[in-house]
Amino acid sequence: MANPISHIFYEKIPRKNTVQRTFDIIILFLLFSLLTYRLLNLKIHGATWLLAFLCESWFTLTWVLVLNIKWNPVRFKTYPDHLLKGVLELPSVDMFVTTADPVLEPPIITVNTVLSMLAVDYPAHKLACYVSDDGCSPLTYYSLVEASNFAQLWVPFCKKYDIQVRAPFRYFSNDPVITLSDSTKEFQHERKKMKDDYERLCHKIEVAVQKSGPPCDFTGDFAEFSSVERKNHPTIIKVIFENIEGLPDGLPHLVYISREKRHNHPHHYKAGAMNALTRVSALMTNAPYMLNVDCDMFVNNPKAILHAMCVLLGSKSESEIAFAQFPQVFYDGLKDDPYGNQMVVLFEFIVGGIAGLQGPFYSGTGCFHRRKIIYGLSPDNVASINGKLVEDIFSKIGNSKELTKSAIDALEGKIGTPPNHSLHSRIEAAYKVAGCGYEYGTSWGTKFGWIYGSIAEDTQTGLSIHKRGWRSVNCTPNPPAFLGCVPSGGPATMTQQKRWAIGLLEILLSRGCPIFASLFAKLQWRQCLAYVWLLTWVLRSVFELCYAALPAYCIIVDSHFLPKVQEPTLYVPVALFITYNIYTLSEYLTTGQSVQAWWNNQRMARVTTMTAWLFGSFSAMLKLFGLSETVFKVTQKEQSSDGGDDDDAGPGETFCSVWLVLCFWPFFKGLFRKGRHGIPKATIYKSATLAFLFLYWCRRTAMS
């Protein structure tokens, strides 16, 4: 797509980071000094020091990987207004929403996400919204039908008054005094009416949720749901709304899909859902771009699609940029991030850094993909889609003629004109490709679409794209394009972290691991290191646990693993401790967070590493040895609108122990509480047993 004015659609701006680099180097230097000191004294001190040396080597390696990531950060600035002024025809976009469980993911959340997508600033006849429901829930379907009716009023209202936040629950939760300050009578009147309508919608859905049975009779439109079980049911596809006349200022299509599921047929969780969405949408609208969001991630910036198109339509983009990823930003996060799961610093400095390499990892939501790349296209083939390539690719797409044809169209770039058939006429073909047997003998999940094998399907799929030599772009418009909800409590956070741990380790141990991808494919070397940093996250749990046990061990056996007070080398770990904490603290302060948020994150980093990640690595190992299967546990979403005998253990060991106790303080308090905030007796007994075993083992090793 030759385009002379592309350069002003977006800019890649290097970020200045001299101070940060200096600190990075100082910390690295201190780490190396510590390692050298250990090596020189290893003989005298024996096992304790060897263990400390191993752990510190691992931390140093991690630091080198971090340094690589943060060295050349960039920022992408996008100019959607230029795009609108330009001569380019805007391409069509298929928007995917995935939901899996009407209890953990209340339908009203999905409804809000869908409404915000239907209302984006983009020609409506170029959009289609597909909702995948892995819960096969009549409740979800019912809610979407009701939402579609409401959308007929909501979307025109948003566009008429250029409403900024188009997820109704967020819009109406804002302080009306501020929103209404200088508005007209007409607007106030319409807003009031909208609000009433939205409340009615919520009420209807609420009533349906409360009713223990189905939301309505299983007749007519609902008949197909009459005898479904969640994990055993035929495909259900429903065109809820179709923009038949193709009106640019009408509403986008809205389609409900629940792919077929049968016992004994692996369904591959979200990755399977995404592949079914890809195929069904290929038959219905076949847009060259696909946006996907999790059900809780609403569009927060109505220009989101335009921002993405700025980078995807640039002149060189076609042969370079595979996908545009927006960072995950969360709404209504708890003050000071008590569970350390809002990841602001991570997105700012780590993702900002990777953006300067081959591009951000695909993080599963808030991402725009090119359809042809999802069909396996490499950068070298963009210019020459020849017969052989087409043949090769389509021997593996499965036995749907319609799908093959649509995929050839996608690869040859026959885009811009939406297919001139009605969606209803495609339903029969769509049922076929959403069946659970369709993928047998095809390349879906291996070369096509979302890749199977890991429950962190997002990272794995992104890696398979980077591996072909594609780049990706990190889009950070203001206000943020999408907002999602953060796990609402400690246990939910741990479940999520454990799943990620398992998923990432699955990738590391698979044939698709980044090191092979760098050696034998086109993953850039520094990008490979960035992936290695992410995928080895989990292994840190083992080293951290050992390192955390060291101070306690030393105190019990009256030994030491840090230099003594009179040794000048004590300055090395002390300096390391101080510099590292100042460094991380400054990251929190520069991203506008509090000291408390910094502390909470430091603490939770220790807690999750030594618990969720540790157990995650056990699970991944069990899977590796074929002893168990890994399961994608969906996150609960809630809507809210607010040495030797002559050594004495020194102060270093005591300090480290105190620091650890501070990190685990909430657990410590839990020992003495009852009810929701207390630790169950059984857990206390088990931990006490473990602690005594540890103590006993320490004593024994000390005596021998």
Ligand SMILES: O=c1ccn([C@@H]2O[C@H](COP(=O)(O)OP(=O)(O)O[C@H]3O[C@H](CO)[C@@H](O)[C@H](O)[C@H]3O)[C@@H](O)[C@H]2O)c(=O)[nH]1
């Ligand atoms: O069998 C399943 C399981 C999950 N999902 C959907 O997957 C999405 C993500 O699930 P969630 O429980 O919210 O997981 P998170 O940890 O919050 O998700 C992050 O991590 C996942 C990988 O572990 C990615 O898929 C997500 O995009 C990313 O936001 C949700 O929309 C679910 O409805 C399905 O469609 N089918």
Ligand SMILES: [Mn+2]
């Ligand atoms: Mn989620």
